Amino acid sequence: MKKPKINIGVTGLNAIDSPGPGIAVIRGLREAESFDVKIIGFAYESMEPGIYMHDLIDKTYQIPYPSAGTDVLLSRLSYIQEKENLDVIIPNFDAELYSFMKLEDKLRQMGIHMFLPTISQFEERHKVNLSDFGKKYDIDVPLGKAIYDSSEIFALQQEFEFPLMIKGKWYDAYIAYNMEQARTYFNKISAKWGLPVVLQRFVHGTEYNVTGLGDGNGNTIAAVPMRKQFITDKGKAWAGISIDDKKLLAITDKFVSATKWRGAFELEMMKSSDNTYYLMEINPRIPAWVYLAVGVGQNIPEALTNLAMGHQVEPFREYEVGKLFIRYSYDMIVDRSEFEKISIKGEL
Amino acid sequence: MKINENLAISESGFLFNPSTGESFTVNPIGAEILELMREGKTEAEISESIIRSYEVDSKTLQKDLHDFSEVLRHHQLLDQYEETKN
Known part of the structure; x- marks a missing residue:
């Protein structure tokens, strides 16, 4: 049976040493079993490596920084929509999420679907409000x-x-x-x-992260816990391993059901020496290491896209434990004319 | 002294704890002891088996076995239920 083709806009193409999630998300989308994709990259800077990865991204447009305001962003997205007929957008930066959430209705009217947290979910989990969040939902936070x-x-x-x-x-x-x-x-x-x-x-301990997806009705669609195996000087995981930790999964389920979380998320946890888990941060988006989840059997970008399109998505029940992701750097050789095109025309 | 049943132990002596993501390596005798523990052997049975296979006196072996089990306990590689029972 022929798979439907979905046009998806993706941000976070800065696959640098402290990478945005875009490239990992796109790899998941390209491996989706339920649809084929045309990938439209959204970039802020002309040096974001994803712009030049033509085997992963079909076309890239520069978009304005969130500080330019939602009107400017909407105008740019309207222009892109005329050319690309997007079905879905997956924003991957914390700082841009607010603008996209504000534009959700308008974009839907244009035929563009997203699957984002609500503004109150976004605000409530903000690190500025994390202490209150912990009290309200009875989750240990520092x-x-x-x-x-x-x-x-x-x-x-x-x-x-x-x-x-x-x-x-x-x-x-x-x-x-x-x-x-x-x-x-x-x-x-x-x-x-x-x-x-x-x-x-400060909590002394070992860092664990969970990436997952909530359906907005309190159900956990996906959840994969990972232990960071190698951490960069910026605290980012350069390598990690999927683990089977029932307690972490129970905290994740509690978080999703209590908040009725809608969309992807990453929970940053610290396990202290007395085996208490502290929730350090909730990122309201897909993390850069999401390809590990794809690799162990939970294609979160695919499931998120299907939810955005209004399809029924069955929760993932399992994943492979003990699989590692190891990140690497890669030098591309890029013709000056490509750099010129994205810099001058804002498209490539 | 019972080893955590979830542990993945390979013949090469590589240990992976799937609930914490930690991995360890042990030498061939360590791997042998872990295998005996996994089979549910008692401490006395493990000692007996090691003494039969290697040139070691009982006193030294008891001390080494004790040290080894402390290392396993420290890294939470022993069965938690058994640990609480004791």
């Missing part, structure tokens, strides 16, 4: 507080103790071992990502 001025750190040092984590509201996290470092990181992060900056109690 003590955290959003601050707007570096002088607040001094007043809070009794409560938090050093070392403590200093986190940006979108990205970046540093461990501060003393007041000087805490102030320096506060300034560095607030200059880059704005206010507030989040202070979080």
Whole structure:
């Protein structure tokens, strides 16, 4: 039987040392069993490697940064829609999600489907609100507080103790071992990502992550836990292994059913020395290591696309345990004319 | 002393704990002891088997077996139910 062809727009093409999820998502989509795809890449910068990966991406358009506002984004997407007739968009950056969520209805009217968390889910799980989130859903989270001025750190040092984590509201996290470092990181992060900056109690332990998918009705469609095997200096997993941890899966189910989570997610967990799991962060999107989930039998990008298209999706029941992903760097040779096209015309 | 049943132990002495993602390597005697533990042998039976196969006195073996089981316990490789029972 001939598979339907779906046109899918994907962001996060920055397959760099701290990669966006786009390329992993596209690999999952290309391996989908229930449909064929035409992949339209959305890039912010002309140096995003995915733009030049023509075996994975059929055509790329530059799109405006979220700071340009939703009107500018909508206008650009309308232009792209006229040419490409998109069925689905999968946004993969935290910072752009809000704009896409705001545009969800308008895009649907244009024939473009997405499967994103609701704005209240997005806000509630935000790292700025994580402490309240933990209390509300009875999930262990480390003590955290959003601050707007570096002088607040001094007043809070009794409560938090050093070392403590200093986190940006979108990205970046540093461990501060003393007041000087805490102030320096506060300034560095607030200059880059704005206010507030989040202070979080440091938890010693081993990092585990879960990537999954909720159907919006409280059901877990997919969930694959992974232990980071090798971590870069930015704290990103360079290698990881799928594991069978019932407790992690139970926390994931609890998170999905309690919040009725809609869309993909990544739970960042820390297992302390007394075997308590702390939920450190909830990323409301597919993570860059999602290809491990695809490789062990849960094609999350495919399932998400089917949910976006309004199809019934059966929950995955199993996955292979003990499979590793190992990331690698790769140099492409690119003709100057390609770089010129994306830079001047914003399309390639 | 019972080994966690979920552990994947290969003949080469490579151990993988699927619930934590941790992996370890043990030498051939370590692998042999783990296999005996997996078969449900008691500590006395394991000692007996090792003494039969290798040149080692009982006192040294007891000490080494004790150290080995402590390492296994530290890495949470022993059966948790058995551990709580004890």
